[in-house]
Amino acid sequence: MTMNIPPKSTDELVAFLDTNIVLEGKPVPELPWTEISKTGLIRVLIVPKAMEEIDAKKRDGRLGKHARAFNRLIAPSIINGVAIVLREADPRVELQMATCSRIPWNDYDELDPDDGDSRIVAEALNVRNVASQNRILVSHDIKPLVYARGRDLPVHQASDDWLRGPEPSPKDKEIQRLKQKVAEYKRDEPTFEISIEVSDMTPPTIYRIAALNAEQVNAVTTLIEDQNPKKSNGSRDFYGMSSSFNIDRDSSYDGKYSAFINRKVPSFVAKFSEKLELLFNQRLLTVRVTNIGDIRADHLVVSVKTSDGWINHRVVAVSASGPAAPVPRPDYLSSLNIHRHLGDMIPPRVGRHEFEATLRARRSGEMEASCEDFRSGQAYYFHGVVAPTSSDQPLKITVALTAKNLRGEHTKTLKFDKQVVAIEPGELVDLQTLELQQDYSTKEEFTRLLRTEQYDEIEWDEKDED
Numbered sequence: 001m002t003m004n005i006p007p008k009s010t011d012e013l014v015a016f017l018d019t020n021i022v023l024e025g026k027p028v029p030e031l032p033w034t035e036i037s038k039t040g041l042i043r044v045l046i047v048p049k050a051m052e053e054i055d056a057k058k059r060d061g062r063l064g065k066h067a068r069a070f071n072r073l074i075a076p077s078i079i080n081g082v083a084i085v086l087r088e089a090d091p092r093v094e095l096q097m098a099t100c101s102r103i104p105w106n107d108y109d110e111l112d113p114d115d116g117d118s119r120i121v122a123e124a125l126n127v128r129n130v131a132s133q134n135r136i137l138v139s140h141d142i143k144p145l146v147y148a149r150g151r152d153l154p155v156h157q158a159s160d161d162w163l164r165g166p167e168p169s170p171k172d173k174e175i176q177r178l179k180q181k182v183a184e185y186k187r188d189e190p191t192f193e194i195s196i197e198v199s200d201m202t203p204p205t206i207y208r209i210a211a212l213n214a215e216q217v218n219a220v221t222t223l224i225e226d227q228n229p230k231k232s233n234g235s236r237d238f239y240g241m242s243s244s245f246n247i248d249r250d251s252s253y254d255g256k257y258s259a260f261i262n263r264k265v266p267s268f269v270a271k272f273s274e275k276l277e278l279l280f281n282q283r284l285l286t287v288r289v290t291n292i293g294d295i296r297a298d299h300l301v302v303s304v305k306t307s308d309g310w311i312n313h314r315v316v317a318v319s320a321s322g323p324a325a326p327v328p329r330p331d332y333l334s335s336l337n338i339h340r341h342l343g344d345m346i347p348p349r350v351g352r353h354e355f356e357a358t359l360r361a362r363r364s365g366e367m368e369a370s371c372e373d374f375r376s377g378q379a380y381y382f383h384g385v386v387a388p389t390s391s392d393q394p395l396k397i398t399v400a401l402t403a404k405n406l407r408g409e410h411t412k413t414l415k416f417d418k419q420v421v422a423i424e425p426g427e428l429v430d431l432q433t434l435e436l437q438q439d440y441s442t443k444e445e446f447t448r449l450l451r452t453e454q455y456d457e458i459e460w461d462e463k464d465e466d
Contacts, residue, residue, distance in 0.1 A: 011134065012041045013091075015156075016098070016124040018139035019053040019116070022046070022070050023063045025140070025162045028095065029086040036136060036156050037091045044086065045098035045130075046074065047123035053116060062167065101126045110150060117144040125151055138162075190300075190374070191293030194399050194412040198386060199284040200441045206418045207280050208390035209273040209425050216431060220322075221269050223434060228325035230257050250328035257326055264323045273425055277390060278461060279318040280428060280440045285311060287382040287399055297374035297403040302355075302382075305366045307396035309388040313361040314459040315442050315449065316385060321434040355380055363387075374403070385442065390420055 015036060025031060033042055057067040074095060077084050083094035100123045111118035121144055124137055137148040140158040148155045212220060233253045287304055291297055304311065350356040352373040361367035361384050388395045394417045401410040428438055449457050
């Protein structure tokens with residue numbers, strides 16, 4: 001706030017700068033001089049006490065450079081007696097040392113000769129060759145302004161615009177130094193970008209499905225059995241021989257159907273709620289790792305971990321209507337398919353720029369893939385699913401990268417706070433028909449895989465009933 005400033009004209013205004021303006025403020029030529037005068041000449045004077053306090057800070061760790069810079073600025077004026085022009089534009093600003101008369105301390109009862117602020121005000125009141133009505137004291141501190149106003153010396157309380165921005169603390173400087181050092185280390189390291197995407201997770205609704213009661217268990221078991229009756233096994237005799245030698249007969253069918261009724265169906269019904277949780281809580285998971293720098297990654301290892309549930313490299317399909325019943329398969333057809341999967345036994349060769357699954361995601365908490373030479377601009381994708389549990393724990397998915405020419409790990413974590421909903425199985429499945437009442441998150445992807453005949457990308461959840 002400016003008080004008692006003389007009218008602005010071509011008249012000269014003498015501004016006395018408090019020590020804090022020089023040491024804590026912006027460089028003197030850059031100060032907002034128009035706040036105290038719009039036109040004319042501003043003659044900036046530094047009284048001896050202010051100069052003494054500035055000199056005392058020349059070796060100060062924080063203020064030393066500012067004190068020395070001001071000394072270099074004002075030195076020519078002290079040596080040659082000429083004003084230093086700080087600003088040519090209107091208002092013109094010139095800088096000089098002040099020459100003061102002896103201070104009549106007996107006349108200043110409220111001022112203490114040993115107090116720095118008191119002495120600066122007293123010296124400003126006793127400077128030579130300055131008209132009293134054209135003086136003004138500029139300070140950011142309250143104390144010298146109070147002393148000056150008590151002696152009818154006009155004042156201007158400098159706003160924060162007069163000050164420099166906050167300087168970093170020693171701790172901040174050390175952190176910045178370490179960051180620069182790390183940046184130098186990273187110049188010869190690969191640079192990565194990691195993306196983690198989980199479908200339908202804003203927020204994720206995870207079902208905690210109640211178990212079937214005894215009556216529901218019997219009803220669902222009976223329904224599955226009724227929907228899967230035993231099929232006829234063989235239809236033509238072989239040259240009039242008994243039916244046991246029918247060419248269309250599957251000699252193992254009776255045993256397979258018996259296992260279906262006595263083992264697979266009861267096992268499925270016992271875990272009916274778990275199966276529904278798997279179906280409805282499963283989410284598509286996509287991880288992308290890109291080398292966005294100019295340096296290749298040597299022997300890159302990509303690790304994907306989940307803190308809750310598991311991840312799988314394929315969509316897991318669950319049928320709410322139960323496991324598939326066996327069908328008779330003539331013995332002669334079975335004998336033709338002995339070598340059907342022989343090609344799968346020979347592992348494909350992996351090139352230097354290709355990824356190899358070193359720890360496959362098979363309903364596990366972690367997967368891992370490696371690449372010998374991950375080039376600049378190259379990208380790696382993992383497409384699979386994550387199946388969180390119905391616990392109250394958050395879901396965290398972490399991707400960690402290591403390489404021979406990478407110091408430490410490069411990681412990224414995606415965290416979800418789950419919304420767990422307790423629900424009865426009958427709210428998701430019609431227990432009279434075993435048809436779904438609601439859609440599940442992976443339905444669209446599952447339908448796409450079936451439509452495009454990408455059956456190898458589907459995992460049917462029947463392993464517990466085999």
